[in-house]
Amino acid sequence: MDRRKFIQTGSLALLGSVVAPSFGAPFGVSGKQSALKEAMDHFGVTENDLQKVMSAALEKGGDYVDLFFEHTFSNYVGLQDGEVNRCSSNIDYGMGVRVISGDQTGYAYIENITLNEMLKAARTAARIASGTKKTELVALTEKPIKTNYYPVTTPWEHVLLKEKMPYLQRLNDTIFALDNRVQKVVASLTDNTSHILFCNSEGVQYYDYRPMVALSAMCIMEENGRIENSYASRSYRKGFEFLTDEVIDVVAREAVESTAILFKAVKPKGGEMPVVMGAGGSGILLHEAIGHAFEADFNRKNISIFSDQLNKKICNEHINVVDDGTIMFNRGAVNIDDEGTYGQKTYIVKNGILTSYLHDRISASHYGVPSTGNGRRESFKCVPIPRMRSTYMEAGNMTEADIIASVKKGIFVDKFTNGQVQIGAGDFTFFVKSGYLIEDGKLTQPIKDVNIIGNGPKALADITMVANNPAIDNGTWTCGKDGQSCPVTCGMPSALVSKLTVGGES
Amino acid sequence: MISNNDKKLVQWALDYALKNGCQGVKVNFYTGSNSSFELRDGKVDRLQQASESVMGISLYVDGRYGTYSTNRLNKEELEVFIKNGIDATRYLAKDEARQLPDPSRYYKGGKPDLQLYDPNFPAVSPDEKVALAKAVGEEAIGKDPRIISVESAYSDGESFSYRIHSNGFEGETQSSWYSLSCSVSVKDEGEARPSSYWYESSLFLDKLIKQGIGQKALERTLRKLGQKKTKSGEYTMVVEPLISSQLLRPMISALYGSQLQQKNSFLLNKLNEKVGSDKLLLKDEPHLIGAMGARYFDSEGVATQPHVVFDKGALKTYYIDTYYANKMKIEPTISDPSILILQPGNTDLNGLIAKVDSGILVTGFNGGNCNSSTGDFSYGIEGFLIENGRLTQPVNEMNITGNMISLWNSLIETGNDPRLNSSWRIPSLMFEGVDFSGL
Numbered sequence: 043m044d045r046r047k048f049i050q051t052g053s054l055a056l057l058g059s060v061v062a063p064s065f066g067a068p069f070g071v072s073g074k075q076s077a078l079k080e081a082m083d084h085f086g087v088t089e090n091d092l093q094k095v096m097s098a099a100l101e102k103g104g105d106y107v108d109l110f111f112e113h114t115f116s117n118y119v120g121l122q123d124g125e126v127n128r129c130s131s132n133i134d135y136g137m138g139v140r141v142i143s144g145d146q147t148g149y150a151y152i153e154n155i156t157l158n159e160m161l162k163a164a165r166t167a168a169r170i171a172s173g174t175k176k177t178e179l180v181a182l183t184e185k186p187i188k189t190n191y192y193p194v195t196t197p198w199e200h201v202l203l204k205e206k207m208p209y210l211q212r213l214n215d216t217i218f219a220l221d222n223r224v225q226k227v228v229a230s231l232t233d234n235t236s237h238i239l240f241c242n243s244e245g246v247q248y249y250d251y252r253p254m255v256a257l258s259a260m261c262i263m264e265e266n267g268r269i270e271n272s273y274a275s276r277s278y279r280k281g282f283e284f285l286t287d288e289v290i291d292v293v294a295r296e297a298v299e300s301t302a303i304l305f306k307a308v309k310p311k312g313g314e315m316p317v318v319m320g321a322g323g324s325g326i327l328l329h330e331a332i333g334h335a336f337e338a339d340f341n342r343k344n345i346s347i348f349s350d351q352l353n354k355k356i357c358n359e360h361i362n363v364v365d366d367g368t369i370m371f372n373r374g375a376v377n378i379d380d381e382g383t384y385g386q387k388t389y390i391v392k393n394g395i396l397t398s399y400l401h402d403r404i405s406a407s408h409y410g411v412p413s414t415g416n417g418r419r420e421s422f423k424c425v426p427i428p429r430m431r432s433t434y435m436e437a438g439n440m441t442e443a444d445i446i447a448s449v450k451k452g453i454f455v456d457k458f459t460n461g462q463v464q465i466g467a468g469d470f471t472f473f474v475k476s477g478y479l480i481e482d483g484k485l486t487q488p489i490k491d492v493n494i495i496g497n498g499p500k501a502l503a504d505i506t507m508v509a510n511n512p513a514i515d516n517g518t519w520t521c522g523k524d525g526q527s528c529p530v531t532c533g534m535p536s537a538l539v540s541k542l543t544v545g546g547e548s
Numbered sequence: 549m550i551s552n553n554d555k556k557l558v559q560w561a562l563d564y565a566l567k568n569g570c571q572g573v574k575v576n577f578y579t580g581s582n583s584s585f586e587l588r589d590g591k592v593d594r595l596q597q598a599s600e601s602v603m604g605i606s607l608y609v610d611g612r613y614g615t616y617s618t619n620r621l622n623k624e625e626l627e628v629f630i631k632n633g634i635d636a637t638r639y640l641a642k643d644e645a646r647q648l649p650d651p652s653r654y655y656k657g658g659k660p661d662l663q664l665y666d667p668n669f670p671a672v673s674p675d676e677k678v679a680l681a682k683a684v685g686e687e688a689i690g691k692d693p694r695i696i697s698v699e700s701a702y703s704d705g706e707s708f709s710y711r712i713h714s715n716g717f718e719g720e721t722q723s724s725w726y727s728l729s730c731s732v733s734v735k736d737e738g739e740a741r742p743s744s745y746w747y748e749s750s751l752f753l754d755k756l757i758k759q760g761i762g763q764k765a766l767e768r769t770l771r772k773l774g775q776k777k778t779k780s781g782e783y784t785m786v787v788e789p790l791i792s793s794q795l796l797r798p799m800i801s802a803l804y805g806s807q808l809q810q811k812n813s814f815l816l817n818k819l820n821e822k823v824g825s826d827k828l829l830l831k832d833e834p835h836l837i838g839a840m841g842a843r844y845f846d847s848e849g850v851a852t853q854p855h856v857v858f859d860k861g862a863l864k865t866y867y868i869d870t871y872y873a874n875k876m877k878i879e880p881t882i883s884d885p886s887i888l889i890l891q892p893g894n895t896d897l898n899g900l901i902a903k904v905d906s907g908i909l910v911t912g913f914n915g916g917n918c919n920s921s922t923g924d925f926s927y928g929i930e931g932f933l934i935e936n937g938r939l940t941q942p943v944n945e946m947n948i949t950g951n952m953i954s955l956w957n958s959l960i961e962t963g964n965d966p967r968l969n970s971s972w973r974i975p976s977l978m979f980e981g982v983d984f985s986g987l
Contacts, residue, residue, distance in 0.1 A: 122810070123875075125641040125642075125643065126640060126641050127612065127613070127640050127641040127642070127643040128613065128614070128640065128643070129614045129615075129636060129637070129640060130614060130615040130616060130617075131614075131616050131617075131633070131636070132616070132617045132618065133617070133618040133619065133620055133629070134619055135619055135620055136600075136619065145593070146591070146592055146593055146594065147593070147594040147595070148594075148595050148596075149594070149595070149596040149597075150596070150597045150598060151598045152598075152599075153600055153601065153619045166597050167595075169595065169674065170592065170594075170595055202639070203636045203639045203640075204639040207639065207640075225811055226810050226811055226812070228810060260812075262810060262811050262812055262921065264811070268922075269811055269812075269816075269921045269922070270919075270921055270922065271812055271919075271920065271921045309924065309926075309949065312780055312947060312949060312983065312984075312985025313780045313985050313986070313987070314986075314987060330915075343588065343697055344696050344697060344733075344741070345696065345697050345733040345741055345743065346741070347739050347740055347741060348739070349739075349741070350739060351739065423598060423600070425594065425596070459917050460915065460917055461915055462914055462915035462928070463914075464742075464743070464914060465741075465743075466733050466740065466741035466742055466743045467736075467740055467741070467742045467743070467772075467775070467930075467944065468739070468740060469914055469928070469930070469944055469945050470914075470915075471914050471915030471916060471928035471947075472915065473915060473916055473917040473926065490919075490924075491917075491919045491922075491924040491925070491926055492926045492947075492949065493915060493916040493917070493926035493927055493928050493947045493949070494947075495914065495915070495928040495945050495946065495947055496945065497945060499739060543777065543945055543946065543947060543985055543986060544947070544985060545916070545926035545927075545928075545947030545948070545949040545985050546926075546947075546949055546983070546985055547949065547983050548780050548781045548782055548983045548984070548985065
């Protein structure tokens with residue numbers, strides 16, 4: 043198949059208006075030729091081209107080069123005011139050349155993939171190096187996907203827009219049926235599919251097919267003239283099989299329940315207090331308080347508050363924290379990262395000890411350890427940097443009820459919207475959409491709209507109890523860093539942080 | 549630069565869509581390039597260079613509407629792309645509110661060049677860019693023994709867009725920008741490594757402030773040493789101009805038709821009502837020559853006009869585009885703001901601080917959010933305790949909490965010091981009685 047023919051097919055299938063082609067995504071399922079070979083045909087490149095481009099990229103003396111090809115199809119369909127009446131689609135296509143010299147990076151990308159354009163980009167990226175060192179290219183060998191963490195049954199390219207629409211309608215109708223205070227529902231379904239072709243000067247070459255879907259609903263309710271809103275979403279690396287009546291019902295129920303509770307909620311009195319983190323989305327605490335600060339680029343530069351803490355005890359010895367790219371269908375799953383390292387499960391805290399940072403190729407080389415497979419990029423327009431995948435705490439041995447019962451005066455939180463961290467100072471925050479006051483060991487008045495702020499190392503050391511109810515939150519978590527967005531998830535069992543600063547009235 | 553060939557392609561795409569069943573079409577073409585040079589401790593850490601182009605097409609088909617974009621720009625692929633877009637749009641439910649803007653509202657041209665593009669942009673060499681970033685870093689490197697890292701950066705970009713609509717609009721924009729920045733990290737007590745930054749930006753390289761950036765970043769970092777939280781309570785809050793626009797953002801978001809029509813705005817049904825103090829006097833001045841954010845037309849091609857947003861605290865306008873005007877059956881205004889200018893006061897930040905007996909100067913926000921339906925907010929902050937008109941103690945790990953309307957009603961003074969390199973020119977602000985949570 044030539045490239046033009048494929049892209050036409052891609053466009054056709056993207057918008058779902060024709061019968062799917064027999065060689066539709068992912069590549070290689072026809073069995074006629076390898077997925078990698080199909081991907082090379084698709085991008086219109088030969089092994090000889092790739093070698094030429096990599097040679098040009100290293101002509102100024104760089105140590106390493108990689109080429110990252112991407113073709114991504116994204117679709118959105120939305121519902122407002124009871125009608126599925128909006129859609130958009132985008133095609134993004136291009137490749138990037140990265141040259142590493144020591145721990146320095148040169149990067150350039152192009153959208154028009156011809157040998158000439160690739161050579162130009164290679165020579166731009168090459169400029170990061172200045173020397174006469176000659177790095178030999180290694181013949182390319184396919185690095186197979188060992189375990190596919192996101193096999194699809196029905197690729198999104200095969201799905202017609204009209205097949206997706208009834209699910210949004212059902213989501214809307216279910217939400218309205220659940221509560222007569224519902225005034226408005228905004229629902230959306232986004233799917234995207236990326237074809238990734240990668241090769242590097244060490245001879246590694248791979249093809250990866252990456253599906254993603256996110257379903258979300260925002261609900262506006264009115265009670266006695268007061269208006270409140272909340273939302274629910276689910277996101278996975280799955281195909282059309284993701285859409286079931288069950289997932290629609292789960293999202294609908296959560297959107298309604300999380301909005302309804304706000305009418306009973308108050309702002310708590312602010313200040314320092316014990317905070318019980320509910321199971322699931324509370325993983326945002328790990329993401330902000332320690333996850334970013336463990337990303338090894340910050341540590342390599344010595345600007346993280348955890349830069350000198352490797353192999354030291356940083357919290358209770360019963361605590362284990364993992365960053366995991368190997369959870370089936372998880373939004374943060376990584377078959378192989380964006381610089382050729384297999385996705386893996388990495389213990390960052392084991393028995394209370396900081397056991398590993400999250401590495402990309404540059405930081406791994408700096409620390410003299412293997413990469414942990416955290417080198418990820420938003421797209422071919424970006425360099426890979428250490429990013430989290432699914433970050434969660436393993437189960438403890440308490441029950442949630444016992445933890446709540448131990449708190450005389452504090453709050454319980456379980457619904458969040460966003461968080462942030464200052465890597466060096468260690469101050470992190472997360473915004474609580476809703477939770478409860480804890481009074482004399484019992485959940486009492488609902489609370490809402492408060493920011494919680496703490497300091498990473500202190501907060502971690504202040505986790506004194508962990509429950510036996512671990513949970514991953516499969517909402518549409520998107521992490522931002524250096525201007526790049528990256529899909530992730532987080533999770534946590536219920537746990538007590540003995541002291542955090544809660545926003546509120548004085 | 550938009551070439552004649554680009555324009556021909558855009559016109560072809562519009563005609564092709566009309567021929568294949570659309571009753572209305574908007575086509576937008578964007579092309580641009582950018583580069584960045586990041587240095588760590590004086591050595592180039594990362595260089596990036598790129599250029600890109602994308603075409604966006606909005607299709608009105610039999611009372612339905614869909615939008616599509618692609619960076620695959622050859623005609624054969626675009627033909628398939630457009631045809632499939634038309635077919636996909638036909639699946640959607642009808643939405644009669646989707647209409648092209650009334651042509652009488654379009655910008656018709658004839659006004660002077662806004663001077664947003666530096667013709668020297670292509671001539672700046674990579675070596676020159678690295679030298680500028682290097683000079684910024686050198687102002688901080690080695691200047692204090694506690695420094696652990698100095699990162700300095702040069703970045704620039706140019707962008708060009710061309711837009712045509714099937715009912716007669718044609719518009720073109722061009723702009724360039726340059727930025728120099730510095731971030732410094734220092735070692736504090738324990739494991740803490742506080743950092744801070746400073747940056748300057750400009751549309752023209754010769755107008756870009758190139759000195760004092762590294763020095764300011766270092767000063768802003770060193771003054772944070774010894775941060776701690778202070779007692780919870782009501783304080784007078786002074787906010788630096790570098791970040792003051794963040795407090796205005798929820799007020800502006802609440803004015804969009806998309807929020808109002810969905811009953812998701814705490815400023816719903818508040819037109820001409822007082823929602824802030826007399827000091828809240830905010831204007832939009834879209835036609836300032838050579839200013840970041842200046843434009844003659846919005847994303848719908850509708851001509852921009854100077855207008856008042858808040859007049860002595862009274863809300864004077866909403867941002868209503870064609871679609872939401874049709875849905876709400878009201879007159880459209882403009883899609884979004886251009887250059888927002890908050891009426892400056894008579895004194896700068898130091899002058900405001902000097903007037904405060906007991907307060908907190910906020911120099912940075914850390915996370916937090918605002919409930920779009922109610923205006924209730926809570927944000928993490930850092931800054932300095934103000935006692936008897938002087939900064940006495942760096943503070944951090946605290947939250948401010950309240951409601952947007954109450955907050956803006958407690959605005960008691962504005963500074964005369966907005967940063968002019970931003971399209972939102974918001975000076976230092978002083979609010980009374982703000983709830984801070986700390987110890």
